[in-house]
Amino acid sequence: MNGSMRNLALWGAASAVLAFLLLPLLIVLVFAFDASSVQIWPIHSFSLKWFAATWADEEVRGALLVSLEVAGLATLLASVLGTLAAVGMNGLSSRAVQVGAFFLTLPIALPGVLTGIAMNSFFTALEIPFTMVTLVIAHTTFCTVIIYSNVMARLRRLPPSLTEAAQDMGATPLRSFTSITLPLLGGAIVSGMLLAFALSFDEVIVSTFTAGSETTLPLWIFGAIRLGQHMPEVNVVVFVVVAVTLLPIILGQKLAASVSRER
Amino acid sequence: MELTKTMTVSSSQTGPAVFLTGLTKSYGHGKPVLKGIDLEIRRSEFFTLLGPSGSGKTTTLRLIGGFELPDAGEVFLNGKKVTPLPPYRRDVNTMFQDYALFPHMSLQDNVAYGMKIRGVSAAERHERAQQALAMVHLEAVGDRRPAQLSGGQRQRVALARALVNEPSLILLDEPLGALDLKLRREMQVELKRIQKQTGITFVYVTHDQEEALSMSDRIAVFSEGVIEQVGTPQALYEHPASAFVARFIGSSNIFPDGDGDILLRPEDVRLEAEGYVPAAEEQVFPGFIQEVSYLGPVTRCVVGGPETEHTLTVVVPSRGVRGIGEGMAVSAVWSSSSVYPLPR
Numbered sequence: 001m002n003g004s005m006r007n008l009a010l011w012g013a014a015s016a017v018l019a020f021l022l023l024p025l026l027i028v029l030v031f032a033f034d035a036s037s038v039q040i041w042p043i044h045s046f047s048l049k050w051f052a053a054t055w056a057d058e059e060v061r062g063a064l065l066v067s068l069e070v071a072g073l074a075t076l077l078a079s080v081l082g083t084l085a086a087v088g089m090n091g092l093s094s095r096a097v098q099v100g101a102f103f104l105t106l107p108i109a110l111p112g113v114l115t116g117i118a119m120n121s122f123f124t125a126l127e128i129p130f131t132m133v134t135l136v137i138a139h140t141t142f143c144t145v146i147i148y149s150n151v152m153a154r155l156r157r158l159p160p161s162l163t164e165a166a167q168d169m170g171a172t173p174l175r176s177f178t179s180i181t182l183p184l185l186g187g188a189i190v191s192g193m194l195l196a197f198a199l200s201f202d203e204v205i206v207s208t209f210t211a212g213s214e215t216t217l218p219l220w221i222f223g224a225i226r227l228g229q230h231m232p233e234v235n236v237v238v239f240v241v242v243a244v245t246l247l248p249i250i251l252g253q254k255l256a257a258s259v260s261r262e263r
Numbered sequence: 264m265e266l267t268k269t270m271t272v273s274s275s276q277t278g279p280a281v282f283l284t285g286l287t288k289s290y291g292h293g294k295p296v297l298k299g300i301d302l303e304i305r306r307s308e309f310f311t312l313l314g315p316s317g318s319g320k321t322t323t324l325r326l327i328g329g330f331e332l333p334d335a336g337e338v339f340l341n342g343k344k345v346t347p348l349p350p351y352r353r354d355v356n357t358m359f360q361d362y363a364l365f366p367h368m369s370l371q372d373n374v375a376y377g378m379k380i381r382g383v384s385a386a387e388r389h390e391r392a393q394q395a396l397a398m399v400h401l402e403a404v405g406d407r408r409p410a411q412l413s414g415g416q417r418q419r420v421a422l423a424r425a426l427v428n429e430p431s432l433i434l435l436d437e438p439l440g441a442l443d444l445k446l447r448r449e450m451q452v453e454l455k456r457i458q459k460q461t462g463i464t465f466v467y468v469t470h471d472q473e474e475a476l477s478m479s480d481r482i483a484v485f486s487e488g489v490i491e492q493v494g495t496p497q498a499l500y501e502h503p504a505s506a507f508v509a510r511f512i513g514s515s516n517i518f519p520d521g522d523g524d525i526l527l528r529p530e531d532v533r534l535e536a537e538g539y540v541p542a543a544e545e546q547v548f549p550g551f552i553q554e555v556s557y558l559g560p561v562t563r564c565v566v567g568g569p570e571t572e573h574t575l576t577v578v579v580p581s582r583g584v585r586g587i588g589e590g591m592a593v594s595a596v597w598s599s600s601s602v603y604p605l606p607r
Contacts, residue, residue: 165363167350169377183367
């Protein structure tokens, strides 16, 4: 009796915290299906008509394309840079790794506003126009951190005897990297890429400072809310952003879990 | 030095399997790990590097394999100087302490890895890998991954992987350390059998003196970065070159005697009743039993003297000492010929 009461209280508290965290999100997601153009609770009728309307909106479709391109390119670049950084730093002394990791993680550790302003001043000083290129470069900085830390964590758990064994059997250092190290890092790289993609896809602050005339999906939402226009479409776009962001995160976690089980 | 000269000019078919001269090694600014190692290992020998941890035996093995470079000195394999060569340019295969199996490959692919690197055809790779797996009784499970195997099985795969490339030399770094006692005994026999059958030179690192005695043709005893003695198991046991070797191999009684020390093995001592009168060529130590440990076939007793701090460890057949107990007055007796004066 006493035990079940305590259980009940625990469940209650946990649900309250979850509700506090997730209820606002849930409301936006539900409103995406509201047939009305003004959001008033309770919802009178449900409809998918705003999904169709949003899809028909050229501006939204353009923004979606920009977001996908930026996230995709930044993730690809970051997967190479982050993996190389981790592999290169793995052999160094633990002190050197600490210092290196500190500077590498700054783009994520610093508030987005600082990173954004810094990028903005940097490109302005070099007279580089703000385009898709600057947006991708800016996103690559924080995506690299994600890949780096994912790969580094995996590398730490790979016994050095594996590459020694490969070289013992005649493999050059390059061959032992491509045939042993890289395949064993594959899972860590891919799960890192999924997380990086999600992070880039819904990034607002750094994008604000580096996008120029380009509009990503989060930037479009931001603009629409500020102007108080297209509110039903905003709900639909949020719904899509949540879906596109959550999917890679879930996949990435599943992958990381299965990789850690293998060893 | 003269040996070194003749060996550099000789072909790869002559010269000892391993020849080390003047090897020194230290890490960072720390103490030297190796203080000058000279060693010759013959072809087809089962040769063991024996010593406590930190004595330099594993470092010596890594220098032979090419995983480390010496600060000074040279490494010769089959008469060829290989000191600066990386592992992938040496005709040596290693069985690692943690086995180092590739977790993303089947056992087949693990064993065939070296052949794949050397461009052996897929058909031949498969056949030879199967043969090597058969040698360690794992031919039926070649398509499994290392994670699906027991520790003992992994260890056998590692052995098959080292054997399949038919190197002139296999290095084994405490390969049985992680196995339980029974499996360990089985693998000792198995390793020895395979070594004899293939005729490949084995260089084996262990800190287990019993393992070293039972498997090796010859043993080098390491202590603090130097080799104390090289010899057959029998030579090391019966004629140890130093008190360290005498203590490390087997159990021993060591007493100061004049300038040096003398060694008396526990099994060379027998127990007689109190007041025993020694015959000619016999020595006697009257005392009391301080400790009795029954070990099955034999019983180990520690005898303490009435006027001395020295104790004498005695190992006698258990049948001969029924009814013995702590505190009992006895005479420990040995033949003068079994006393071995330790050098220096």
